[in-house]
Amino acid sequence: MAKHRGRGFATIEYPTGMNQNGDPSQAWIKLKPDGRVDVFSGTVDIGQGSKTVHTQIVADTLGVPYDWVTMDNTNTDSSAVCTGTFASRGTFIGGNAVRLAAERVRERILDIASRELEVDASDLEITDGEVVAKGAPQKKIGVADVAGAATYNYGELISGSSTALKPFADVDDATGQVEIEPHSAISYAACVAEVEVDDETGEVVVLKMTQVYDVGRAINPTLVEGQIEGGAVMGLGLGLLESSYPYYPSAEHRGGQFGSYLGPAFTDLPELDNVIIENPSEDGPFGAKAIGEMANNAQPPAIANAIHDAVGVWITEMPATPDRVLAALAAKKEPRRNGKWVIHDEDISVAAVSSNNGEGFYGVEP
């Protein structure tokens, strides 16, 4: 009886935006008379930090300080359509909505600044809240003064709105093939898990996870790391601990309280090493791709592979609970070999459990 260490890894990909697209996000922006920026978008912040990320995108698109920007995502009267916070679409699609709206606002600022400075708008740029003539930095006017002039001299509300929308991608039901990309981008990640398996108790402890994520561009690296680490803990829960149906497929004996459901806790937290790679997307705001959902996908297989590396058994029914690990160690199952076929897990297949060899599932037209 001993503890065994093992290492496993997994590489994954995940799409940004709703599958098959057709999921608009809209935003509109107005300037106060002192140039401060009000952004109205319907993107719900479920804790991932989309309000922060959107603020950063607007600040840099306009060329104004971050703390000039206020986000209002509080209601459907003042905000336009956002399809929702799901499908890893907040930074990319919600972010493109506020970016495109900010570009329109930037054009209005430059137009009015052009009149005030008597310089062609194409020769102006905005940095740190000031509109400056390119190559003649003494010729400048604050965005605050531009907004004031718009309000009180020109009778204009500087505002802009936009929609980020990729058209719906039809799928051929016979072949599953599409004509146009059914996503906004694809992100990639790899996770290496190091585990210790106790062959007497069946307990698995994850010691360390090393994780690499390509997010295109990390608009806010701290929030990206938050997703990586939060996702790692959810992935650990999936891989080792959690189940709504402890005697699945039975629906009995469900845990109805935190105390009767084994979610990950701080005591389960392994050492985490995070690496961010930036391979920019063509269409994302500042090159960003999604990270939100994929962050709990690589750990369960990395853990399963690490368990195999440690003690030589495959755990293919999640989670890898102590009883499953002990049962696998006791059974020491080998795959059945039939010619060139290497066949695992026959006893849990549809063919084995169904009373008609799974005819309804296997026997569909080719």
Added chain:
Amino acid sequence: MKAVGARLPRYDGIGHVTGRTQYVDDVRVGKTLWVKALRSPHHRARIVSLDVSKAEAVKGVHAVITHADVPKNVYGHLEGLGVPADEPLLAEDDVRYKGQPIVAVAAESEAAAYAAIEAIAVEFEELEPLFDMRKALDAEAPQIHQWGNVYPHYGPYNHRRVRKGDIDRAFDKADVVVQGVYRPQAIEQMPLETQVCLAVPEASGRLTIYSCTQAMYFSMGVVAAHLQVPLNKLKFVGGTVGGGFGGKVDTATDTICALLALKSRRPVKWRWTREEEMLASSTRAPWHIELQDAVTKDGWILGRRTLTLHDAGAYARFSPYGVTKHAFHHSGAYTIPNLRFDGFVVFTNRVPTTAMRGFGVTSVSFAVETHLNRVAEAIGIDPWELRLKNANRIGDTSGNGVVLKDPSTVPVTLAAAERVGVELPGSYRAMTSDPRTGELLPEHLVAQQKLNGEGAS
């Protein structure tokens, strides 16, 4: 200072950690009534009789609603995407999962609301439930859904299909075929903030709905459809959610609160207990995935056959969407030119399953990545090298026919290997995402490259 790329503090972080952020349950409106629901105690049953008259007579009760009070009781979350409706807001003739709402009441106190629920007279005839997806199409399986036990509306098919290349030839040419079964489980969403809604009837005749939805416009559309009112009758207030993960895309509380607020003409609040959140709210789906990979001795994946069963629970909700997404990503971060995939949405008598972080793909990532290590073991190749060889390259075609522009399988895999000190041969360390040439463009991948070339010209 540039904001993009900066480690700026969270916009709402101080409010969250000092308890000053206002969540739905923090909103206080005078004369608010409490909502409770009668839920099915059975996994599957016929409702023989239902009488709410004694509940209506309980002191402090202002409104009781059943399916008869809902202008459009059966409305589908994905009707806009062509998925027909199958789920009643409040049960009509039968119940199909334990916890399914049948009656909702609004009363002056939680105690009065509970007393009203107790006073409802309801009689059930229990029916045999179905829980094991693998038995759903057996002749003797109970028929638990009006569409049959699998979702039948993928065009003319009862399953989502992928057919790419020549799968039989790939299996003929393979040196080794590896088969395995993978069963990712259901888990709870476990938000700290349980499902909660406050609906306030305004003097103007509008309804203000304080919602914990992850998707205000989506939920507003769902409520408007059930109530059969235009969008200007509703105002959703939200945007700040105490944990979503996918479970708050389902519109669980808003519609019932809206109906009770209209009927009682009082603000109503429904705050699910922890037990309701964990037993009656939607979970991640259980999946059953059977993979067969046709491979060569030197580690090329020629083809993959896949059978996926997805447990939708009692109603469709977002499951047809989830299986399509699953199908689109079932070759993982790798290029496999020959594919045959059949994915079924299977109905069971569980709480309906729904979107949860990684929807449709978490399951297949587990299956594919565990399976690849079995493939590596079967042919005696290093699992890092197996993945790097078959990794997506620029110009490769994905399982659904998309030519990849900017894949990163190679850089993330190499970076992970380097970070943990895995020693790879120089030819692997030098790999990039560049288009395939030479040894990385074997015969079985030439055909798809040619196709791409023709498509581009």
